[in-house]
Amino acid sequence: MILARLVPPRRRAAVVGAVAAALMLVTACTQGPAPVTGGETPLSPLDGEPRTTTTATALTTLLVTPREPAVPVVGSSDQVIVTYELGLQNTTPLTLTPTEVQVLAPSGAVVQTLDQAATAAALAQPAARGGVHQLTNAQSATLYVTLRFPTRSVVPEHLDNRVTVSGEGLPGGTATTGPVAVPVSSLVAPVLGPPLEPGSRYIAADSCCDSPRHRRALLPIENRVWLAQRFAVDWEQLDSNNRTVAGDDAANPADYTIYGKKVISAADGVVVHVMTGLPDERPGALPSDTSPAKADGNSVIVNIGMGLYALYAHMQDGSITVREGQRITRGQQLGLVGNSGNTSAPHLHFHVMDGPSPMASEGVPYVIDFFTTTGQITSTEAFDRLENTTQPLPVRPLPTDGRHSDQMPLDRDLVTFP
DSSP: OHHHHHSOHHHHHHHHHHHHHHHHHHHTOOSOOOBOOSSSOOBOTTTOOBOOBSOOOOOOSEEEEEOSOBOOEEBTTSSEEEEEEEEEEEOSSSOBEEEEEEEEOTTSOEEEEEOHHHHHHHEEBTTBSSOOOOBOTTOEEEEEEEEEESSGGGSOSEEEEEEEEEOTTSGGGEEEOOOEEEEBOOOOOOEEOOSBOSEEEEEEETOTTTOHHHHTOOEEETTEEEBTTTTOEEEEEOOTTSOSBOSSOTTOGGGBTTTTOEEEOSSOEEEEEEEOOOOBOOTTSOOSSOOGGGTTOEEEEEEEETTEEEEEEEEOTTOOOOOTTOEEOTTOEEEEBOOBSSOSSOOEEEEEESSSOSSSSBBOOOEEEEEEEEEEESOHHHHHHHTTSSSOOOEEOOTTOEEEEEEBOOTTEEEEEO
């Protein structure tokens, strides 16, 4: 982007040609960088990182940067889910089209391949949480990758990623990055209890891992980008007629099935933050005047140990029963489900994170020790269309319906808590 701004229009064709020529030249060098010899690998006195080559033989067309190590979690599909993000940045003045992503095990075996359409669907920018087809000069985007394995034992210790792009001006028309490794964390997802009182037909709305509302909610805060909501769930509820609105008025929070249900602590811990004093919002649309500080509405943050924190958000004003510094136990009531803060329908927003800030932290997966599933809302489109109405939502059975132990409820699952 800077290059495009500094170079006058009449010279841009020459610049693009020069870049293409440089890419052609370095592409012809197939031997790779020459390794450093004669002793230990030198470390930079500036950043402590290794410097391993004596010569550079290639310019990088596309920078691929992993954000965080991937933490595996067992989902209610009975599969082990590994999900992570890759930052992509076009370093050229060309327009690049990502055409394929390959994920490989350390052995070189292909774990997953995304074709051009699947890559575009998984590629997001701040103004579009999916469907990014091209990267113009110096533009960047985030690629969201989700893999599923039958057991934890077959998950590799790291996953290599290769991204292929096409573009006019590239030598041969395409370029493929070298393998970029994403480490797989040894962290074991914490085992929690339910965050809501016993009940049935709770909806795990926008849960892991393909719904963009939480999974792709990157937030720039304090000069860094965070993804605290990576494994967040918006808990709603259906009545016996499959409606989120059990009453007659979808604009009244109290007419929603889940409104007023008890929010309970999913684990022992210490309360580190309480927000109160915010009214319920009118359902149907997000409020236009919510600040980041008030986005979670009336809420509680609990230190649950192991460096992890749990957020319970959007409760009713006056319903919170705990205070900062209080030690609490699993199952203890924290408040009542409401519709305060940045919300368009009554629900409990719950997520686990690696710091006490509900935004400036990284989201961590968790599992719930016991629950039952009884189906799934058929699609995110159907959920979004019918959530704020008195109409029934379409539900389908799942082959994995039944009792679950130490698993994470997945997106749109219908869940019963004992």
